[in-house]
Amino acid sequence: MxxxxxxxxxxxxxxxxxxxxxxxxxxxxxxxxxxxxxxxxxxxxxxxxxxxxxxxDGVTYVDGILVVNKEIPLPADYNPGLQQEVIDAYSEMFADGAERGLDFTLVSDFRTYDYQAGLYNNYVARDGQAEADKYSARPGHSEHQTGLAIDVGSTDSATTLSIKFGETPEYEWMKDVAHEYGFIVRYLEGKEDITGYQYEPWHLRYVGDAAEAIYESGLTLEEYLGID
Ligand SMILES: [Zn+2]
Known part of the structure; x- marks a missing residue:
């Protein structure tokens, strides 16, 4: 502080x-x-x-934490790939979960600017821009472009990228331990007006040591950093 x-x-x-x-x-x-x-x-x-x-270099850090959201973009050529510390962290969390009979899957990880542009444009074509903005990031605004965000799922594919994932045993365990591995659930329920996104129990953001304090605060990353 x-x-x-x-x-x-x-x-x-x-x-x-x-x-x-x-x-x-x-x-x-x-x-x-x-x-x-x-x-x-x-x-x-x-x-x-x-x-x-x-x-x-066009990348924004708040209190040392890389921040991307609806207002703060990344440069189009920022292309770091999935970071090794993230791979290590989720591998350990999935392994610890497996010891408890939980079965995590990695649904999505690093996405380039161009890939995100393709996704977003498809969603806009399908649902219109207002709807697409509730669940999809515009190119340059996706946390997946940081190489620090992942989407996780369970083997019940009906819950993949669905709020139903929030009712799986995997999520029940993960929500209270993810911070021990350096992750936060980035888009929380009831915080849609702050994050700009609907509740996404599957989307984890790696923040390292700061995860515990953010988790304990119960705040979104924006609120925690004072940029909400
Ligand atoms: Zn995601």
Whole structure:
């Protein structure tokens, strides 16, 4: 939380400890100011704190966590593939689940910008843009393009990419342990107005060590980071 109070600078913990202050050069200051205008400060007790936002090569990090949503895009050429830490994390979670008689499947993982564009355009053609926007990301706005998101399912294929997955034994176990593997359920029930997406019990986002605090908070990633 200390870092949040420092509002958008890139001060490291070490600098903090030594009591140093740094001054952003003009260009950097302008960049940050432009960005902050888009966000309402988060309430932290009596103090109004701004999130710590950095944009590196067109990729946005808030408090060090890569963020993609309806407002924050990725560059079209951002093409990292599925990240190894994600493969390790879900492999371990699936294995631990299997020991409890649960049978997870990996439904979807990394998607390129172009692939997402094809998906989205097909959904728009089928259901119209307003409907498509409720369940599909526009190209450049999919978490799957980060290489940090996966869709999981159970062997009951009738629940694949359906809110029925939320009623499977796999989900019942997963929802309260996914954070131990670094995942959060990204699009929560009742938070549609914040995430912009319908409830997706199957969509997991890897955030690493931050997962536990986010899970405990019961908040969406946007709320947790103060960018909702
Ligand atoms: Zn997904």
């Amino acid at each position: 200390i870092r949040k109070l420092l509002t958008g600078t890139t001060i490291s913990a070490a600098l903090l400890m030594s009591g140093c202050s740094i001054t952003l050069d003009d260009e950097e200051t302008r960049e940050h100011e432009t960005f902050f205008k888009q966000y309402t400060p988060a309430d932290v007790g009596d103090i109004q704190a701004l999130p710590d936002i950095e944009v590196i």
